[in-house]
Amino acid sequence: MPNPKRRHSKQRTAKRRSHDFLTPTGTSECPNCHERKLPHRACKKCGEYKGRSVIATKEAVA
Numbered sequence: 001m002p003n004p005k006r007r008h009s010k011q012r013t014a015k016r017r018s019h020d021f022l023t024p025t026g027t028s029e030c031p032n033c034h035e036r037k038l039p040h041r042a043c044k045k046c047g048e049y050k051g052r053s054v055i056a057t058k059e060a061v062a
Helices: 010-017
Strands: none
Touching: none
8 A cells, every 4th residue: 555755744734724624604683583593594582484483482472
């Protein structure tokens, strides 16, 4: 099995790894309760999506 002939430099390794970082998830604001939520998903707090109630939650019932 072939092995590397020479060691890769730290700079070359760092250049390769420059895109391996994690990106934060994009969130949007719920227009009803102003909580942060994932886009194109129903709000977990109030249960609304596109102005309609789609999930029954304790807060919406109370």
